[in-house]
Amino acid sequence: MSQQFPAPGQPQPGVGYPPPQQPQKSSAGKIVGFSCLGIVGLIVLLAVVGAVLGGGSGDKTAKESSPPAAATSAPADAPGAKPSSAPPEKKSAVEVAAKKTQFKKSVIAQDDDYTSVSVTITNNSSDAINVNPLYFAITDTNGTKHTAELGADENQIATVELAPGENVTGTITGKGSFTAKTVTYTDGLIGKAVRADLS
DSSP: OOOOOOOTTSOOTTOOOOOOOOOOOOTHHHHHHHHHHHHHHHHHHHHHHHHHHHHHHHHHHHHHHSOOOOOOOOOOOOTTOOOOOSOOOOOOSEEEEEEEOOOOBOSSOSSSOEEEEEEEEEEOSSSOEEEOGGGEEEEETTSOEEEOOTTSBTTBOOOEEEOTTOEEEEEEEEESOOOEEEEEEESSSSSOEEEEEBO
């Protein structure tokens, strides 16, 4: 009796067909899927960072670019009253008033060779402003500019922050004896300058 072997590819007696092999999935789909997800994630991340960094300045630019609110309309003129031909006076954002005053020597002053000017600063803007003696300069009648001498006059203007509508008065003092002509206030050390003639 000869032993018979099944033909190749035929099941052996008592053993069934081997399980079919699973088809291999292509990894190209995974790569494309993760790439798209990465790009979307990067765009979302950039949008969030842009919103955080630009969020504060967006309100500021909108506030600065919006036109100022219109003034309320004036009531109708009463019968027989003359209409005003002068246009309404526009107030500047910062108003400076200056007048001559006597120098009052402080403990810090070395001698009496100083010139003082009394200054009143009024904030007419809608934002707070800073006032500091270093933000002032006095120009004399010869055109010479004198910087403020700190602490020389006992009535020196205070270093303060003025809210809208507030004002402060104090003296600005220059070294030497001279005749003051104008006072210049600069909003910050490099801001917009406002000049006032002495009254």
